[in-house]
Amino acid sequence: MSQVRSQDWLSKVRAMVGQEALPPQTAADPVNLPMIRRWCEAMGDRTPAFLDEQAAVRSGRASVVAPPAMLFAWTMSHFSPDGEREGGTLLGLDLVDAAGFTSVVATNVEEEYFRELRCGDLITQRVTLDGISDEKKTGLGVGHFVTYRYEFSDQRGELVGRTIFRVLKFRPPAKAKEAAPVAADAPRAAKASPPRPPMTKDGEFFWAGFVERKLLVRQCGQCGRLHHPPGPMCPECNSLEWTPRECSGRGTIHSFVVMHQPQIPGHQYPLPVALIDLEEGARIVANLQGIAPDKVRIGLPVEVQYVEYEKDFVLPAFRERRTG
Amino acid sequence: MASAMTYDGVQAGQQLPGLDIPITASLIVAGAIATGDYSLVHHDKAHAQAAGTPDIFMNILTSNGLVQRFVNDWAGPAARIRSVKLRLGAPNFPGDTMKLAGTVKGKEVVGPDKLVDVAVSGTNSLGEHVTATVRVALP
Structure with missing residues (x-):
């Protein structure tokens, strides 16, 4: 690759410094004792607290x-x-890969902890591209150091910690050329954003609820019946009165399909999509996540989780229910 | 935990008790799972070899966890780790042993916090796996 072309991609990456490197990602589970226990066992950490x-x-x-x-x-x-x-x-890595620096190894972690996390804290991660070095000769080969800045906030939006994470992207040794590029230590999180759902006056509250981590279903103000998808009038008693009813997020699979085509960016395929009977009685359509397509079955207990793509764009995805 | 450290009882130059950690495939895999890192090179030997390394190797978040455990072992139950700066060198492969050593570099009072900086190094048969500075608040 000529010097001119190599500087071309490098200046493109440098132009993205300071930009969001992945969509924000909120933890699937709040800080919890089982994960702490597994971690302490692995590390041999016996700090009693x-x-x-x-x-x-x-x-x-x-x-x-x-x-x-x-x-x-x-x-x-x-x-x-x-x-x-x-x-x-992570933003920029595709350009570094395309320039031939396909192997990855993590080299530095610098962390600051602003407070200790307690069980129940729900952590959201934001990451920005912080910089890329000039070409360096290293023990592993020729490469570039790429740095990302992670910020972690809690359920109140307060910053609880910050991490500078640096990886070396290097040209793999010739004998390992066939090997797939591997992310030795690159942290993995978040997803590309799928298209936003169409907003209508009737359905707006439903989508807005997810931003608050609430599953809301339209409930008739007259007969109390839940109906979904939301429409202007109760199909039971024709009332125009209604209120949003917050549901538990627990339900069972009524029916499902496994989508292969068309493939919409932001989703992983094959993608199981289910009709879910909520325990409150309404039936909704949603993607499943974390369940292999061949493990999906009618009657499977599921619970909602929320996938944050942007601060104001959150979608539900149901996973197999482990409790209750 | 032999005895808990206090800010007044700690002096620059003080050594931490050394800790030898046998690097096993089990430790590498358990650490990868505990830190949520399912990259193939931390659990799939065939894949790691195809990618040009002799075996699976420890992920950086496990190295970070072991360094902080090492400091916690010494500092005692009331200590609170405030920050870490960590750099990785030679990989930790199964069958090796990482020898952790630490020295108190300095201490300072910042507002209400009594902070002690500990320099940690972890060496294996290939050389220096990790060097780190851990800042810990002591009672």
Whole structure:
């Protein structure tokens, strides 16, 4: 590659410095004891305040706290059986890959913890591209250091931690040329955004509810019947009166299809889409997530989770229910 | 945890008790799962070899976790880690041992916080796996 062309891609990446590198991602689960326990077991960390409520109080805390080094773990993306990354490549990495620097290894982590996290805290991650180095000769080969800045906030929007994450993107050694590019340590999170649903006056509240992490269904103000999709009039008693009813998010699969085509950006295919009977009685359509297509069955208990693509764009996706 | 550290009881130059961590495939995989990192090179040996490394290797978030556990072991239950700066070098492969060593670099009082900086290094048979500075608040 000529020097001119190589600088061409590099200046493109540099022009994106400061931009959002992935859509914001909110943790699938709040900070919780089971994940803390698994982490402490793996690391051999026996700090009592991480697992024992009374010990936490004795050490001057209000309750159990998560190990600070778990900061990154809450928003990491989910397991996928084929090892494929779930959506979202960090901004700029495709250009670095295209320039031939296809291998990745994490080199630096710098973290600041502004407060200890407690069980129940719900963490949202935002990441921006922070910079890219000139070409460097390293022990692994020729490459560029690419730096990302992660900010983690809690359910109140307060910043709880910050991470500078640096990876070396390098040209793989010749013998490993055939190997697929691997992300040695690049953190994985978030998804590309699918198109936004069409907004109508009747349906607006339904979509807006997800931003508040609420599943709202239209309830007739006269006969109390829930009906969905939302329309201007109750199909039962013809009343125009209505209120939004917050549902628990629990339900069972009434029926489903597995979508292969057409493939819409922002979703992973094959994509199971289900008709879900909510326990309150309404029936809604939603994507399933974290359930292999061949594991989906009618009657499967599911619960809602919320996938944040942008601060004001959140969609529901149902997963297999593990409790209750 | 032998005895808990206090700010007044800690001096620059003080050494932390060393810690040897046997690097096993199980530790690498358990660490990868605990930190939510399902990249193939941290659990799939065949894939790691196809990508040009001799075996699976530890992910950076596990190295971070082990470094902080090492500091927590020494500092005691009331310590609170405030920040870390960590750099990785030689990979941790199964069958190796990482020797963690630490030295108190300095201390300062910032507002209500009594902060101690600990320099940590973890070496294996290939060289320096990790160097880090951990800032911890002590009672």
